[in-house]
Amino acid sequence: MKFWLQVFICFFSISCQSQVATNPEVIPNDKPNILWIVTEDISPTLSFYGDNTAKTPNLDALAKESIVYENAFAVVGVCGPSRSSIITGMYPTSIGTQHMRTGKDIHSWGKRVYSKNTEAIDLDGNNIMEYSAVIPEEIKCFTEYLREAGYYCTNNQKTDYQFAPPVTAWDQNNTKAHWRNAPKGKPFFSVFNIGTTHESQLWKKADLPLTVNQKDVNVPPYLPDNDATRKTIARHYSNVELMDAEVGQLLNQLKEDGLYDNTIIFFYSDHGGPLPRQKREIYDSGLKVPLIIKGVDAKVGRTDRMVSFVDLAPTILSLAGIKPPKYMEGNAYLGAYEAKPREYIFASSDRFDEFTDRIRAVRNKQFLYLRNDFPELTKYKDIGYRKNIPMMTVFLNLKAENKLDDNEKIWFNTKTKEELYDVKADPHNLNNLSENPEYASALSEMKKILEAHLKGRNDFGVQAENQMIATMWPDYNQPVTLIEDIEINDGLVTLHSKTKGASIAYLISDKKQNKLDFNSPWQLYTKPFLIAKGNYIYAIAQRIGYKESKINEVLYETE
Incomplete structure (x- = not known):
C-alpha cells in the first residue's frame, strides 16, 4: 500500500x-435549498386564482413573492400515477404506472404481502393482484441524482409512486423527515405532504365545524345544487383553510432557521379537486392544479406558460445545476437547463380502483381533446371509495329518480369516441364540440398532435393489465x-x-x-x-x- x-x-x-460515514464527495456551496409543499386534491380554487371562498393568508402572502402558474397540469387525475410521473420525469403510460392503484406503497423489508384477490378488473376481465410496477431499468427516482450531487433529500411522508421507493431514493422518508436533519453545509431538498385536503377528509372531517358558510360556495354546473352538495363543498373549502395553516407552520420554521430567503419553495396539489367529476377525471377539473414557486432569481408575477407534472423532475435538477438525463420525457421550465416552453400537455386515464377504461388527451391553451378508446363506457365509475363522499348518496339517488338536469347527467352518459372542448369559453368542459363542423380544423389538429405524441412511444395501457403484470413479475412472482x-x-x-x-x-x-x-x-x-x-x-x-x-x-x- x-x-x-x-x-x-x-x-x-x-x-x-x-x-x-457519509459519502466523502466534496459538496459545492452554491446549490440552492429546495422545499416542496404538496397538498392533495385541490384545483386552482384559491384566492390568488380568483376564488376568495377560503381564507388562505399564508398562501396569499407566499403567492405575492412567487411565480403563479396559471396553466399547470397533472398527467392523471389521481395521485398514484401522477406521483410516479413526478418522481421519475416520465409519463405513467411509458413506465407501466398508469393504473390506480397497484398495491400498498410501502417498502417490503419482509412486511409487504401482495394479494391475488383484489376487486380490480382489467380490460380482458381478469382479476388484478397487488403488485409493484417494474419500470424500465435505466429510470431512477430523480432524487438519486440530487443525492449524488450532495443534496440531503427528505420526504415527509407520502410516496404513492405505484412502486415501493428504493432505499436509495431518500436520506429520510418517514414522519420525522425534515430539512433540519441535514448535515451542516449540505443543501437540502425536502418534501412535505399535507393530506388535509384529500378526498377522504370530506367524510373523515364531516363532524368538524365548517369555517366556510355553505351558502357562500359556488356549485359547479355539473353537480346538483342542494344542501348535501353545498355542505360537502363547504367542507372542502374549510379543509383548504386548515391546510393553509399547516403551510404557515412550515414557512415559519424556515424563517426561524434563517432559510426562508435562500430557499426555493414550490407549492402545488397532486391533481385536481376531490369532488365528483373532479378527481380521477381527465377534464380540467381533474388535471389543472395550483402551482406557485418562490425564490427563483427574484422572479415574481404570473405566467400562462404550460407546465406538466412530467416537467417537475427535470426542473428540480435544472435548478440544482444538474443536467436532466436524456431519457426523461419532461422538460425543465426553470434553471440552467431550461427548455423552450411547451405548447401542449398530455394526459391519460386507465384503471381507477375497481374499474378499467382507457382515455388519452392533449390540451393547449385553447382546446382540450380526448380520445375515448371505449366510448361504450360511461365516464362515471361506481368506485366504492368515492361513494363515501357525503353528497354522493343524494347525487346517485337524484340520478335514479331522473331528477338531474342536462349538465348533471353528462357524467353518467356513455362517451363519444372523441371529445373537444374550448377551455376558454367552456372552463367546466361541458360542451363537446367534436361533432361541430365549425371546429373540424381544431379537432383535426389536436388529434394529429396526440397521435404524434403517442407514435413510437411505449404505452403500457394498451396491454391488458394482467398481461403487463406477467411481463413485470414472471409467473406472477416479484x-x-x-x-x-x-x-x-x-x-x-x-x-x-x-x-x-x-x-x-x-x-x-x-x-x-x-x-x-x-x-x-x-x-x-x-x-x-x-x-x-x-x-x-x-x-x-x-x-x-x-x-x-x-x-x-x-x-x-x-x-
Whole structure:
C-alpha cells in the first residue's frame, strides 16, 4: 500500500468513529435549498386564482413573492400515477404506472404481502393482484441524482409512486423527515405532504365545524345544487383553510432557521379537486392544479406558460445545476437547463380502483381533446371509495329518480369516441364540440398532435393489465434484486449488483448492526470509497419494482 493511501485511511478511520460515514464527495456551496409543499386534491380554487371562498393568508402572502402558474397540469387525475410521473420525469403510460392503484406503497423489508384477490378488473376481465410496477431499468427516482450531487433529500411522508421507493431514493422518508436533519453545509431538498385536503377528509372531517358558510360556495354546473352538495363543498373549502395553516407552520420554521430567503419553495396539489367529476377525471377539473414557486432569481408575477407534472423532475435538477438525463420525457421550465416552453400537455386515464377504461388527451391553451378508446363506457365509475363522499348518496339517488338536469347527467352518459372542448369559453368542459363542423380544423389538429405524441412511444395501457403484470413479475412472482459480494482492496470498497438497473445503498459502522431497516441512514453508492480497518460495511441493492436484495455485511478486519 502506498504511503499516502495509508495516511488517508488513518485519517478516514478517525472520521468514521460515528455509526455511519457519509459519502466523502466534496459538496459545492452554491446549490440552492429546495422545499416542496404538496397538498392533495385541490384545483386552482384559491384566492390568488380568483376564488376568495377560503381564507388562505399564508398562501396569499407566499403567492405575492412567487411565480403563479396559471396553466399547470397533472398527467392523471389521481395521485398514484401522477406521483410516479413526478418522481421519475416520465409519463405513467411509458413506465407501466398508469393504473390506480397497484398495491400498498410501502417498502417490503419482509412486511409487504401482495394479494391475488383484489376487486380490480382489467380490460380482458381478469382479476388484478397487488403488485409493484417494474419500470424500465435505466429510470431512477430523480432524487438519486440530487443525492449524488450532495443534496440531503427528505420526504415527509407520502410516496404513492405505484412502486415501493428504493432505499436509495431518500436520506429520510418517514414522519420525522425534515430539512433540519441535514448535515451542516449540505443543501437540502425536502418534501412535505399535507393530506388535509384529500378526498377522504370530506367524510373523515364531516363532524368538524365548517369555517366556510355553505351558502357562500359556488356549485359547479355539473353537480346538483342542494344542501348535501353545498355542505360537502363547504367542507372542502374549510379543509383548504386548515391546510393553509399547516403551510404557515412550515414557512415559519424556515424563517426561524434563517432559510426562508435562500430557499426555493414550490407549492402545488397532486391533481385536481376531490369532488365528483373532479378527481380521477381527465377534464380540467381533474388535471389543472395550483402551482406557485418562490425564490427563483427574484422572479415574481404570473405566467400562462404550460407546465406538466412530467416537467417537475427535470426542473428540480435544472435548478440544482444538474443536467436532466436524456431519457426523461419532461422538460425543465426553470434553471440552467431550461427548455423552450411547451405548447401542449398530455394526459391519460386507465384503471381507477375497481374499474378499467382507457382515455388519452392533449390540451393547449385553447382546446382540450380526448380520445375515448371505449366510448361504450360511461365516464362515471361506481368506485366504492368515492361513494363515501357525503353528497354522493343524494347525487346517485337524484340520478335514479331522473331528477338531474342536462349538465348533471353528462357524467353518467356513455362517451363519444372523441371529445373537444374550448377551455376558454367552456372552463367546466361541458360542451363537446367534436361533432361541430365549425371546429373540424381544431379537432383535426389536436388529434394529429396526440397521435404524434403517442407514435413510437411505449404505452403500457394498451396491454391488458394482467398481461403487463406477467411481463413485470414472471409467473406472477416479484423478482428479487441480486447483489454481489462486497469487494475491498487495500481499503477501497467496490459494490456491484448483478441486476441491471439496480441502485445500491451502503453504510459504514464501527459496530456490528443487527437491526438495519428502511429508516437506517443508508448512503447512495455512486463510486468506490475507502473504509478504515475495524469497520463494518453493509450494502443493499434494489431495482425499482423488484424486492430488495439481502443485506450483505463485511468486516474489514485489522491485521
